[in-house]
Amino acid sequence: MSDLSNEITACRLCAERFEATATQHSPRPVVWFRPGARILVAGQAPGKRVHESGVPFDDPSGDRLREWLGIDRATFYDRDRVAIVPMAFCFPGYDAKGSDLPPPAICRQTWHARVMAELSQLRLTVLVGGYAQKYHLGNPGPVTETVRDWRARAPQVFALPHPSWRNTAWLQKNPWFGEEVLPALRARVREVLTDE
Template identity: 45%
Template sequence: MKKLLSEIRACEVCSAHLPLGPRPIVAAHSEARVIIIGQAPGTKVHETGVPWDDPSGRQLREWLGVSDEVFYDETKIALVPMGFCYPGKGKGGDLPPRPECAPLWHQKLWDSMPNLELIILIGTYAQNYYLKGQMEKNLTETVMSYRNYLPKYFPLPHPSPRNRFWLTKNPWFEDMVVQELKNRVHRIIKIQV
């Protein structure tokens, strides 16, 4: 695993397309039991090199019901984006994750983590890649149908503060889905609820 993580962190495959240059962000360990697949690092995470070190990460830790210490314990939770580097800005926010990363690195990471029990798919990029033809017609319906993807996958919306409107419009998410997510994650990584 150490060799693989070094290779990922040294990757420059798409450096010509990265406005801030390559800085692959990933956290994983061979003992990890849960993996969170997000989109791509934002500018703050690019600066710090710490995955989910932003308001979205704070919201995600709330949804999971875990402390920073547990969240960043790589032996429990692996943090792997669809695109490992900051992709740049677009009209409505950051650009999509670079398409080179997931096909190049994800399977190698999975092969190095034999104890994985739950793959949390955050946002449509991760869901499109992993759920392929099994997704519902949109993110809301896919998240609402989360039970259809268990026990392997757990689809979530992005925890960005920009999604406040979505969360307000879909109160069932925090009432029903977040509690199920917490229960599963706590059971898998052995946290007392």
């Protein structure tokens, strides 16, 4: 691991914040990148299952995301090829109603500029969900509009909805995503990974 990865792994900035959540958990940063990666997957924050396993997208959302990208687990988890950098490296916890809390801004403010400076070989950025899209694109607007406008950023950047099962209805309502965006995304992923 790089010095930066070790620093992030040791981070405890949000310990008191997490202790005050309904889950009352301790920080466990999930760090998954190396400087030579060609693809960046920028997401929101680890969920509870990822917090427990220490592996990003180690859940049904990850299965769907890998299907969208057209790559297998081994490729997805090869840190020399794919960097997985969420807006917060730790599981933020649940609120009293059991909903995911937003990623704490202090994580992004503390670490992201340094992480992105290390990722100088990127050829494709995949923005998963609204938090990642707002950070990397400024304030692009609603997720559906941002995803629908994929041609404006392709082939370097693709904005995606979150692959959560909660978005199954969104996928059914927006068949153009599977018909137009995913074939272009998979072709770009193949191109980037083949041209190493």
